[in-house]
Amino acid sequence: MSSDPALLLDAPFGSFPALISAWGEARGDAPALYDGTQRLSWRETADRVERIAARLQADGLQRGQAVAILGTSSVNYALVYMAAIRAGGCAAPLTTSASPDQLLGMAADSGAIHLFIDRAKLTELGDFKLPIERQIVLDEDLADFMVPEGTRAAPFEPEDQDPFNIIYSSGTTGIPKGIVHSHGMRWRQISFRSAQNYGTTSRALLSTPLYSNTTLVTFLPTMFSGGYVSIMGKFDAEKWLQRAASEQITHTMLVPVQYRRLMQFPGFDDYDLSAMKAKFCTSAPFPADLKAEVLKRMPGGLVEYYGMTEGGVSCILIAHEHPDKLHTVGQPAPGHFLKVLDENLNELPPGEAGELVGRSPVMMLGYKNQPEKTREGYWTDPGDGTVWQRMGDVGRIDAEGFVELVGRTKDVIISGGFNVFPIDLEMELAKDDRVVEAAVVGIPSDQWGETPVGFVVLKPGVGEDALEDIRATANSRLGKTQRVSALHAIEEMPRSHIGKLLKTDLREIAQAK
Structure with missing residues (x-):
């Protein structure tokens, strides 16, 4: 050896x-x-x-x-x-x-x-x-x-x-x-x-x-x-900062909600993080404005990974090298390939949104004891017989090969026969200076089949009486088929232990309201 x-x-x-x-x-x-x-x-x-x-x-x-x-x-x-x-x-x-x-x-x-x-x-x-x-x-x-x-x-x-x-x-x-x-x-x-x-x-x-x-x-x-x-x-923002500074940490993995808590911590700028070489993020959507703030305030490079635990494609955004692409999750890693499919599983050209499928050397062996579920997670290219992982996401690829996520396939809202992608609505709501964070889900509607309902975390000092104005302002910038039908304030978005937004919980809250 x-x-x-x-x-x-x-x-x-x-x-x-x-x-x-x-x-x-x-x-x-x-x-x-x-x-x-x-x-x-x-x-x-x-x-x-x-x-x-x-x-x-x-x-x-x-x-x-x-x-x-x-x-x-x-x-x-x-x-x-x-x-x-x-x-x-x-x-x-x-x-x-x-x-x-x-x-x-x-x-x-x-x-x-x-x-x-x-x-x-x-x-x-x-x-x-x-x-x-x-x-x-x-x-x-x-x-x-x-x-x-x-x-x-x-x-x-x-x-x-x-x-x-x-x-x-x-x-x-x-x-x-x-x-x-x-x-x-x-x-x-x-x-x-x-x-x-x-x-x-x-x-x-x-x-x-x-x-x-x-x-x-x-x-x-x-x-x-x-x-x-x-x-x-x-995770605790203050304790994380103390340890990162005292131990001269060079690498870390954080999910978006942790980055947000660090950015909001009052004493963040008092800690010496100069040893940091690389910061990583994955598991949940990482808003472009938050990426920009992290790049500005935290030393070292910022790398976002997009992919599934199951494998398929891995995309990498080296954010410090591509500050104009912060709205994307980067490009497929070397040896990784991505296709975009329409509702009939036909391949779409660049720029059009559809279901993402990926293929790479880092795919799972399968789901343990569940061969049927394993098969359901794959798409076979009818042209050459290659097997691709269905990523569960809707996205589009731009002319330079950067991938922009539009939403989860299960989260696409079909309202009046039109596909409504929650991220488009969430981005408009989040532009409002009174909003910290926004999320949109679809709930059943007798008139439209489904209708978009929004949730926002309001900034300190902003009351719920601002909700209607926030909704109207966002809707004025959205297409007629996209408009948010109701908007609710929530103290904190429901998340899993690794920061994934739990839209199932939001749907239940929306339907209860």
């Missing part, structure tokens, strides 16, 4: 388990993980990953079998995640915000025989028990679970199609689908690390949960490049 583990990453495919061990030797006492309570060097990290993996193997973990993890992100959480992969299994982080019934479904679907759960989540669940044979309290029992110091796990040499992780979709209803990613897919993702300045000097701050693919976009390249990861169990 090369004395420089970074050289291993230049290969077309390689071993993540070998990388963890190699960085443990090469980086030794250099810091690897910290969560505000526990701090580990690279030597300690590699040793503990080996010891947890060896115990998983001794307990009968089979190749490709899931190891379930449930709780708040922490050093121990990260160790178990990597140990599951080192042992030859795959990591299956379960969504902490899921209902007990959803957790029951995910646990059964995963096929895991181990569940690592933290004390807080165990207490929250109370008498509700998940049907997994072996349960280890993550923040209390991990030291006793590990085999003795210095013990190494049996060798595991991954193949391209071996499962690396299962990410459960963030659906708001039913049992989330298990999205299976392979070692090969993750390796191809990591190959882009150099373009984003990942290396042994990288110091990443994570404040989104490790059960989310969003977080892995920064966690994995930092760890497998021999860098340092600082983990926040819960």
Whole structure:
């Protein structure tokens, strides 16, 4: 093995388990993980990953079998995640915000025989028990679970199609689908690390949960490049700024609502963030005005990723290089391809809005145990038989190849037989100086089939008596088929744990009103 583990990453495919061990030797006492309570060097990290993996193997973990993890992100959480992969299994982080019934479904679907759960989540669940044979309290029992110091796990040499992780979709209803990613897919993702300045000097701050693919976009390249990861169990603007400044953070992943809270924090400009090299964003629409403010006030580059956990296409907007394209999500990454389809699944020319489908080297293996759902998520090109992922979004591609999102396919409002894209209405509402944020949903209408209803977060000091004027002003700039039929004030938009706007909740509120 090369004395420089970074050289291993230049290969077309390689071993993540070998990388963890190699960085443990090469980086030794250099810091690897910290969560505000526990701090580990690279030597300690590699040793503990080996010891947890060896115990998983001794307990009968089979190749490709899931190891379930449930709780708040922490050093121990990260160790178990990597140990599951080192042992030859795959990591299956379960969504902490899921209902007990959803957790029951995910646990059964995963096929895991181990569940690592933290004390807080165990207490929250109370008498509700998940049907997994072996349960280890993550923040209390991990030291006793590990085999003795210095013990190494049996060798595991991954193949391209071996499962690396299962990410459960963030659906708001039913049992989330298990999205299976392979070692090969993750390796191809990591190959882009150099373009984003990942290396042994990288110091990443994570404040989104490790059960989310969003977080892995920064966690994995930092760890497998021999860098340092600082983990926040819960985002808090002031604490984030304190840690980013004191630890001289170079890389971070934040969702749009977190950027907005940082920009609104009164003491933001008092913190020294000059070490920051790259800031990333994904998971939810990132308004152009917010991107512009982040570019102006936060040091380092700003990169937005657009894509699905399932794979398909990944688009990249290097915002600091394309300040005139902030209304887009960038261009498809190298080796990624995008098409726009009409309602009959025929390809549309540039400039026209339609359903997006993507194809790339980083597509999922499929939904675990759901072949029918997997097939439903694909579109086959009738011309050449290639398989494309249906992205679930409506968008258009401009003449330079930049992609502008118009909305989700399920969120398009059909009013009087016309397609109404919520983003067009939301942008007009958000232009008003009295509005912080806007969202539009469609609700049933006897006259039009569906009608657009808007929600706004008002700026401090603005009363609800301004709503009608805000609505009328926006409608005066919209086409007749687009106009907002009602506008409601809301204190805060409903969002998932990773910042996705929950339009299902807004529809329920609109219909109740």
